[in-house]
């Protein structure tokens with residue numbers, strides 16, 4: 001039995017989906033963004049649960065992610081948001097994935113592959129309005145229309161753009177992006193391209209701009225029970241589907257003055273118990289994306305944190321929960337083992353500990369247990385880090 005696992009409550013995910021749908025403009029639908037393994041929850045089980053709840057469209061970044069969803073029975077539209085390559089097109093077409101167009105040269109090439117396979121393919125035009133990543137600029141639209149006119153196998157299902165700063169307080173950049181989107185799509189119409197669906201909103205824009213919902217909103221963050229930023233908390237009633245847990249596998253009473261872990265940065269201040277849990281930074285514990293200070297307050301926080309650490313005071317020390325109480329991590333988090341200082345509270349070998357694992361950074365090899373109607377409904381155990389097993393039992 002795994003000593004560390006993640007419980008994913010699929011009812012919570014389904015509830016979040018229904019809550020999002022309740023806040024949609026009447027003509028709009030929710031496309032579930034399940035990229036990066038549904039932000040770590042597990043793309044297949046999350047997409048299946050959402051499909052059972054009525055979700056008709058999904059988005060991923062890569063073709064391979066889309067193929068996995070199809071192989072596991074997802075029937076809805078699956079949009080590949082990222083660029084795709086020629087080797088991937090035949091498989092993507094066979095699986096009826098929707099491809100994103102963001103490269104002029106790809107249009108003719110995709111059309112040729114379609115002709116060879118006697119297939120049509122649904123495509124979405126990505127417009128670059130300020131993210132600076134992928135998409136067509138205004139100056140390319142005429143060439144785009146020209147190429148599309150000759151590419152008869154391509155069905156233009158959608159047109160979209162992606163916001164860079166929708167979660168930030170200052171909304172002016174987002175408004176500029178939206179104005180560009182409007183002028184680009186007007187130009188496309190003028191050029192005779194009439195995409196069926198328009199979609200621009202991610203989680204933050206969905207909450208802030210109901211008038212921009214159009215045909216679809218593309219939602220990831222809210223579905224997994226998070227808000228896109230501090231200013232958004234409480235705008236919906238969301239449930240958290242995620243609990244990461246580990247078990248105490250070693251427990252010792254130690255005297256005051258015991259050093260713990262690499263570099264001995266932690267020293268017990270009194271008699272206490274040290275417990276070991278089988279989880280570490282290789283599993284994602286204590287790992288966070290690179291943090292860029294937004295202004296002087298953030299910058300000062302970083303300075304103060306690092307200054308305090310020089311004196312052995314760790315302000316950002318991770319905390320875990322044992323028997324309902326908050327307990328500190330003692331010393332540095334190891335690769336696969338972490339020590340916690342549990343004090344003299346009663347506890348025993350095998351006790352469960354709730355751990356703070358960032359969803360998108362949790363190792364996919366960690367065992368997932370999927371709950372529905374209050375019981376474990378399916379599990380996922382990764383073998384060799386790649387092949388997934390999804391035993392489903394009732």
Ligand SMILES: *Cc1c(COP(=O)(O)O)cnc(C)c1O
Pocket residue numbers: 033035081162201202203204218219220221222228
């Ligand atoms: C990830 C992503 C989304 C979802 O964004 P959230 O803020 O997580 O809802 C939407 N659109 C694109 C293009 C994305 O890459």
